[in-house]
Amino acid sequence: MTAKTILSRPVYGTLSPQPGKHHLFIADAEGAAAILDMANSAPAGFFADAHIMFVPGATGTKYVEPLKKLQPAQFYEGPSIASALPRLRQTLATAHMGLRVYLSGTEGLIGQAMQAALEAGIDHTSIQTEQRGSLARRVQCVHCKGITENVTTQPATCSHCGLLLLVRDHYSRRIAAFQGVCINAEDPTENPPKEEIFR
Amino acid sequence: MSAGTSKIDVTVTDIVPVNELVKRFHFRRTDGAILPTFSGGAHVVVEMRDDDRTRLNPYSLMSSPLDTTDYTISVRRDDVGRGGSLFMHNRVKPGQRMVISNPVNLFSLDLRARKHLMIAGGIGITPFMAQTSQLAGEGGNFELHYTCRSEALGTYADVLQARYGRRIHLYHDDRDEKLPLEKLLSSQPLGTHLYICGPAGMIDWVRRTASEAGWPSETVHYEHFAAPQPGKPFDVTLAVSGKQIRVGEQQSLLEAIEAAGVDPPYLCRGGVCGQCETNVVSYDGKFLHNDHWLSEEEHRSGCKIMPCVSRFEGKSLVLER
Numbered sequence: 001m002t003a004k005t006i007l008s009r010p011v012y013g014t015l016s017p018q019p020g021k022h023h024l025f026i027a028d029a030e031g032a033a034a035i036l037d038m039a040n041s042a043p044a045g046f047f048a049d050a051h052i053m054f055v056p057g058a059t060g061t062k063y064v065e066p067l068k069k070l071q072p073a074q075f076y077e078g079p080s081i082a083s084a085l086p087r088l089r090q091t092l093a094t095a096h097m098g099l100r101v102y103l104s105g106t107e108g109l110i111g112q113a114m115q116a117a118l119e120a121g122i123d124h125t126s127i128q129t130e131q132r133g134s135l136a137r138r139v140q141c142v143h144c145k146g147i148t149e150n151v152t153t154q155p156a157t158c159s160h161c162g163l164l165l166l167v168r169d170h171y172s173r174r175i176a177a178f179q180g181v182c183i184n185a186e187d188p189t190e191n192p193p194k195e196e197i198f199r
Numbered sequence: 200m201s202a203g204t205s206k207i208d209v210t211v212t213d214i215v216p217v218n219e220l221v222k223r224f225h226f227r228r229t230d231g232a233i234l235p236t237f238s239g240g241a242h243v244v245v246e247m248r249d250d251d252r253t254r255l256n257p258y259s260l261m262s263s264p265l266d267t268t269d270y271t272i273s274v275r276r277d278d279v280g281r282g283g284s285l286f287m288h289n290r291v292k293p294g295q296r297m298v299i300s301n302p303v304n305l306f307s308l309d310l311r312a313r314k315h316l317m318i319a320g321g322i323g324i325t326p327f328m329a330q331t332s333q334l335a336g337e338g339g340n341f342e343l344h345y346t347c348r349s350e351a352l353g354t355y356a357d358v359l360q361a362r363y364g365r366r367i368h369l370y371h372d373d374r375d376e377k378l379p380l381e382k383l384l385s386s387q388p389l390g391t392h393l394y395i396c397g398p399a400g401m402i403d404w405v406r407r408t409a410s411e412a413g414w415p416s417e418t419v420h421y422e423h424f425a426a427p428q429p430g431k432p433f434d435v436t437l438a439v440s441g442k443q444i445r446v447g448e449q450q451s452l453l454e455a456i457e458a459a460g461v462d463p464p465y466l467c468r469g470g471v472c473g474q475c476e477t478n479v480v481s482y483d484g485k486f487l488h489n490d491h492w493l494s495e496e497e498h499r500s501g502c503k504i505m506p507c508v509s510r511f512e513g514k515s516l517v518l519e520r
Contacts, residue, residue, distance in 0.1 A: 095389040
C-alpha cells in the first residue's frame with residue numbers, strides 16, 4: 001500500500017465497476033489480479049463492453065487465460081508498456097464520453113496510461129486505479145530531464161547523465177514520473193550507499 | 200455581508216423588453232469607470248430597495264466577458280414569486296441608481312475540456328450568453344442545446360443562431376420537439392464537459408441520464424438558483440447575538456437575520472454556494488430545506504440550515520448566529 005506523504009504523491013484505490021457505456025482496462029503483471037478480483041463483483045455482462053490491454057511482463061502466461069475467460073469485447077496482449085501506449089492513445093483518440101478507464105499494476109504503468117488519458121481530456125479523479133506488484137518507480141532527473149524506468153534503489157543513478165539521485169515522493173502526473181534530485185551536489189565524492197527500497 | 204465582495208454603485212442605462220416575459224437591464228458604473236472582469240457563468244446580486252424592504256436577488260451576467268463597459272442581466276417576470284422580478288420589471292427605470300455585488304462565478308467553464316456541451320432550459324439561457332461569447336472569442340469548441348416553450352419565448356434564440364449558426368440547437372415544447380438527450384450524450388468525444396442551467400426538473404433529468412451514461416461527475420456542471428419561497432411566519436432565536444427575530448411570510452430567513460442587524464456571509468442567496476450555512480443549536484419542529492448545498496444526510500440531521508432559501512415550521516428554532 002502506498003501512503004500519502006506529500007500532496008503530489010499518488011495514492012491508489014481498489015478497482016470497482018463504474019456506470020458507463022464502455023470500459024477500458026490497462027494492466028501490467030500482477031495488475032491482472034486486480035481486474036480478476038473486480039470481476040467477482042461486476043454485474044453480469046459487464047465485460048461485454050470491455051477492452052482489456054495487458055502487458056504480462058514477468059508474469060508470463062499466468063494471467064492471460066483467466067483474463068480472456070472474462071470474455072472482453074477486445075483483448076490485447078503487449079510485450080511492453082511502451083509498445084502498448086500508441087495503441088492506447090489511438091483508442092482514446094476515437095473514444096466517446098461514457099468510456100471509463102481502469103488502471104492496475106505498477107506505478108509506471110498506472111502513471112503512463114494516466115498521462116495518455118489526461119492528454120485525451122479525462123479528469124484524473126474519474127480514473128479507477130489499483131497498485132499491484134512491483135513498487136519500482138519511473139524517475140525524472142531534474143538536471144538532465146532524462147527518465148529512468150524501474151528504479152528500485154534509494155539513491156539511484158540517472159541512466160542518462162549518471163548523477164546520483166535522491167528519489168523523492170514529489171510526483172508529476174504530466175510527465176508520469178517521480179522527481180530525482182542530485183544527492184551529492186556539494187561533494188561529488190560523497191557516495192551514500194544504495195538501498196533497494198522500491199520493490 | 201457578502202463574503203469577499205464589495206458593492207458597486209451602478210446606473211441603469213437601458214431597459215429592453217425581449218419578449219412578453221423577459222426584460223434586459225444594462226448597468227454601467229455610476230463613477231464612469233469600467234466594471235470588474237468576470238468569466239462566463241458569473242452572477243451578480245442586485246439590491247432592490249423597495250420602500251422599507253431590501254431584496255437581494257442573484258442574476259447571471261449575460262453580456263460578453265470581453266466587454267466590461269457594461270453588465271447586462273435578463274429578468275424573467277414571475278407573477279407568483281416574492282416580487283423581486285416584478286420590482287425589476289415595474290419599478291426600475293432607465294437612469295435609476297442601483298447597487299450590485301461584485302461578480303461571483305459558481306458556474307464557470309472548465310477550460311481543460313476538449314468540447315463544451317451546453318443544455319439550457321428557458322431563462323437558464325442567460326449564463327450561456329456570456330459563456331458562448333467567452334468561448335467564441337478564444338476559438339473554443341461548444342454546442343448549445345436550448346429548450347423553450349415556444350419560438351416567441353425562446354429568449355435570445357435568434358441572437359444565438361445569428362452568432363453561432365449550427366452550433367445552436369433549439370427545441371420548442373409547443374411543436375413537441377424533444378431534446379434527444381441519450382443520443383446526444385453517447386455521441387460526444389472524450390474530454391467533453393456538460394453544462395446545464397434551467398428548471399430543477401431538467402437539471403435532475405440531465406444529471407441522472409449523464410451519470411447513468413458514464414459521465415464522471417467532474418465533467419457535469421449545473422446551476423440552479425432556488426428563489427426563496429414564501430411561507431408561514433416563524434420565530435427564531437439567534438444564540439450568538441442574543442436576538443429574537445420573526446421571519447415574515449414574504450421574507451427569507453437570511454433577510455430576517457440581516458434585518459436584525461446580523462450579517463452572515465453570503466454569495467449566491469440561491470442555495471448553491473454554501474456561504475450562509477448556519478449551525479442549528481436546537482429546534483422543536485420541522486425544517487423546510489430548499490437548498491442544493493447540504494447533503495440529504497445533513498438535511499435529515501437537523502444540525503444545519505441554509506437561511507437564504509430554507510424555512511422552518513414549529514415551536515422553536517435556535518441558530519448559531
